[in-house]
Amino acid sequence: MYIPSFDDVLAAEARIKPHIRRTPVLQSDYLNALTGAELFFKCENLQEPGAFKVRGASNAVFGLSEAQAARGVATHSSGNHASCLSYAAMRRGIPCHVVMPSTAPQAKKDTVRRYGGKITECAPSTSAREETFAKVQAETGGDFVHPYNDPRVIAGQGTCALELNSQVPDLDAVIAPIGGGGMISGTCLTLSNIAPNTKIYAAEPDQADDAARSFRAGHIIADDAPETIADGLKVPLKDLTWHFVQSHVSDILTASEPEIIDAMKLIWKRLRIVMEPSSAVPLATILKNPDLFAGQRVGIIITGGNVDLDRLPWQ
Known part of the structure; x- marks a missing residue:
């Protein structure tokens, strides 16, 4: 670690x-x-x-090498990290895939989509979020930017x-x-x-x-x-x-x-x-x-x- x-x-x-x-x-x-x-x-x-969360998301996105950035980024989030990672990815011109709980506020989902993030919804639990994310990352190959860890x-x-x-x-x-x-x-x-x-x-x-x-x-x-x-x-x-x-x-x-x-x-x-x-x-x-x-x-x-x-x- x-x-x-x-x-x-x-x-x-x-x-x-x-x-x-x-x-x-x-x-x-x-x-x-x-x-x-x-x-x-x-x-x-x-x-x-x-x-x-735009601070941490931007640090992760703009710290990627060109080869890493070409595959885009991926995360799971209740909303704000998803929005901020989508924003940073949009500014760098790379894809962003996000797993969000179905209960996340509509305002946060709208913000993710406005910045070009692609949302996959999941049940509102930590375990469901992590299980769904594992599938999304396997499919996309995006660099995992954890919301906090x-x-x-x-x-x-x-x-x-x-x-x-x-x-x-x-x-x-x-x-x-x-x-x-x-x-x-x-x-x-x-x-x-x-x-x-x-x-x-x-x-x-x-x-x-x-x-x-x-x-x-x-x-x-x-x-x-x-x-x-x-x-x-x-x-x-x-x-x-x-x-x-x-x-x-x-x-x-x-x-x-x-x-x-x-x-x-x-x-x-x-x-x-x-x-x-x-x-x-x-x-x-x-x-x-x-x-x-x-x-x-x-x-x-x-x-x-x-x-x-x-x-x-x-x-």
Whole structure:
């Protein structure tokens, strides 16, 4: 297992610069007063494909040799990685094959197709996803870009914390959602090298809390098909992301479905940006644990903004 280094993050930063946006950091006096902390929202929902995963996907796609690229890329994803890999593949002019659960939001399927990705649907479980993907990859021969358990992807995601640190130095803590752990792993990789005193927290739904249970048990616990409105956080940790989580994360906090919805509404209303349920989980956990963050400067990574506007979780 190759564990990416901070040099890989710096190489990724140079490689992906032409293909991603340097996203803004927003603040809200209202949310600062509500939480008792100074919050800095890193808006990865404003990437062109609508999610932070364009960083890791672009690093993987543009790091391929010409021979590798000719066969295209392939992956399985609940949506955002599929969209972002399709986007990066389109920019390089190569094929992209994606396995997606049938329950993935229509908005995410539409985005994949808009960027030229070819979708094969599967049942909404991790096992079905991986079984279907094995068949698709065997047929296409595309380079497998795992949604999170891939050194190239983790190094690419690490560029987000690199940007955030340059925009808002001296943060006391950074918190991001955790599903498979790609963003958290990249955040750990970067901050452990450039801001070792910044604590790293992960946020997860109560109804898909396998990472939190893994963290407390000291080994990976994988749920096959959890049910939560935070559709981007249903996948389990893998060996590579687990390495970073157990080495650098201070704690994994959880929030209920109603708490996630309330946080999502607050961000839509107070920051005036569109973001998806998965992205609301960090704020929900801060609101639930005010004493943990009171008086601190906290970076919050808003990971994505691809929502089906006809099926919002409070409708």
